[in-house]
Amino acid sequence: MxxxxxxxxxxxxxxxxxxxxxxxxxxxxxxxxxxxxxxxxxxxxxxxxxxxxxxxxxxxxxxxxxxxxxxxxxxxxxxxxxxxxxxxxxxxxxxxxxxxxxxxxxxxxxxxxxxxxxxxxxxxxxxxxxxxxxxxxxxxxxxxAAGEPGLPKGHSPTTAELVRQALRGADGPLSAQEIAESAGMSRQTAQRYLKLLERTGRVRLTLRYGETGRPEHRYTWATGS
Structure with a gap:
């Protein structure tokens, strides 16, 4: 026991x-x-x-x-x-x-x-x-990741959890850079996990348009995930 x-x-x-x-x-x-x-x-x-x-x-x-x-x-x-x-x-x-x-x-x-x-x-x-x-x-x-879908090879459950916590603890949509700083990882790593979580429906992507240039990608945790 x-x-x-x-x-x-x-x-x-x-x-x-x-x-x-x-x-x-x-x-x-x-x-x-x-x-x-x-x-x-x-x-x-x-x-x-x-x-x-x-x-x-x-x-x-x-x-x-x-x-x-x-x-x-x-x-x-x-x-x-x-x-x-x-x-x-x-x-x-x-x-x-x-x-x-x-x-x-x-x-x-x-x-x-x-x-x-x-x-x-x-x-x-x-x-x-x-x-x-x-x-x-x-x-x-x-x-x-008990109860969660399996992660693809090369992805860490611990890192995915840190990204999840950053999003769930936020008051609104975050950029990849803001998530990276909050979770203590590189922007590239945050982007890789965000793309994965978006594909699986756990993260929602929105675009924020400025006056010039490309729109900024902003992320939120999907309700109920």
Whole structure:
């Protein structure tokens, strides 16, 4: 069984998320916590394989918890479950080892898909045997893009997620350059992923005409994607 610590400052939300986790075969709720201090104490006192970690808490935020876990030498996996949509938070969570970032509100089906992808990855990494590069890429890709159509060869699920977060967190249409700056990538990389997401219907392209020259391409995340 994969032991899960569910962390959220809202007791009702914690209970709902814990109920979701309990419904997924192979997962068990090890504990619930409502603060950063309680979360760290839980990891110190019992086995925890995975943390569903809220970002906003009364004492310290979720990113601080992740940094402290790594400083203490804990290799516990983390999926951020939060309403924070800013790309900077996503990037910081990834840098400190968070495997996934799930934005509230989400459904049981959405969380279940992420957990099932995590279980496959966990089984492979904990098996101690050898894995082909393609298998590892597929498992990490499944975790980041669980429930999403497969990406073509040469495209990173992590990069696609950063572009998605930049668009979903925007107040209006963005240019490729603005998305690149927000997501911390080159303009060429942003354009490549934007073209892919537009072809699959997840991004909408509009043209903004100036007084002279070619129209500027502006992008928005498609509603319902």
């Amino acid at each position: 994969i032991e899960v610590l569910v962390v959220d400052d809202d007791i009702r939300v914690t209970q709902i998320n814990a109920a979701y986790v309990s419904r997924v075969p192979g997962f068990r709720v090890a504990a619930q916590a409502h603060s950063a201090a309680a979360a760290l104490a839980a990891v110190e006192s019992q086995r925890v394989d995975l943390i569903l970690l809220d970002h906003y808490m009364p004492d310290r935020n979720g990113l601080t918890v992740v940094r402290e876990l790594r400083r203490l030498g804990h290799r516990t996996d983390v999926i951020m479950v939060t309403a924070a949509r800013d790309v900077a938070t996503v990037q910081e969570a990834m840098r400190h080892g968070a495997l996934q970032y799930l934005v509230k509100p989400f459904t049981y089906a959405g969380l279940r898909t992420k957990l099932e992808a995590y279980a496959a990855l966990h089984q492979t990494l904990e098996g101690g045997g050898e894995a082909e590069q393609g298998d590892v890429d597929r498992l990490f890709g499944a975790l980041w």
